[in-house]
């Protein structure tokens with residue numbers, strides 16, 4: 001499986017954010033999308049997730065346009081934006097069950113995923129009692145129960161402490177070792193082995 005972008009262009013108002021973006025991402029690779037504040041990283045991730053259409057160019061999953069009727073793209077995608085898709089009144093376990101229901105599941109259960117991100121002891125607590133870092137950990141747990149090849153993650157490490165960042169890097173590396181792919185942004189260096197890394201700099 002592979003994700004491919006061909007001659008992508010995106011305009012916002014009169015401003016051309018980026019043009020002629022090309023890449024091909026294979027299993028076992030992470031694409032680090034780099035660039036300053038406002039360079040268009042989030043916008044590019046939204047295009048790649050199918051949440052927004054490019055002004056020009058094509059995005060293909062295994063050679064098929066991601067918005068084509070016969071595309072397998074949506075079954076293979078786990079998207080995590082800036083904001084955590086969590087319900088404040090519900091517990092960690094309830095939130096994870098809800099997030100699990102919207103994606104193809106793997107064999108891992110919610111309890112195991114919550115333990116893996118260090119939230120095992122607060123699984124029955126409502127999310128409104130969580131810190132920002134705990135909420136991000138919970139959002140990341142949703143990736144662990146999904147059977148999706150591609151993770152597209154906008155600043156997955158935001159709000160995480162040092163241990164949380166290391167945990168994310170470890171989970172990401174496991175996903176890559178299993179043949180998964182990741183597209184992500186980060187304003188910090190990401191400690192994932194160079195052999196997995198592909199970079200895309202949006203300049204500006």
Ligand SMILES: Nc1ncnc2c1ncn2[C@@H]1O[C@H](COP(=O)(O)OP(=O)(O)OP(=O)(O)O)[C@@H](O)[C@H]1O
Nearest residue numbers: 012013017035036037038039040041042043044185
């Ligand atoms: N809803 C919107 N309407 C109009 N312009 C927008 C909107 N959202 C973003 N923009 C513009 O698009 C540009 C790119 O924004 P984007 O969020 O993709 O950048 P980014 O690289 O992710 O930034 P950051 O590092 O701050 O997260 C910015 O110049 C911004 O002003």
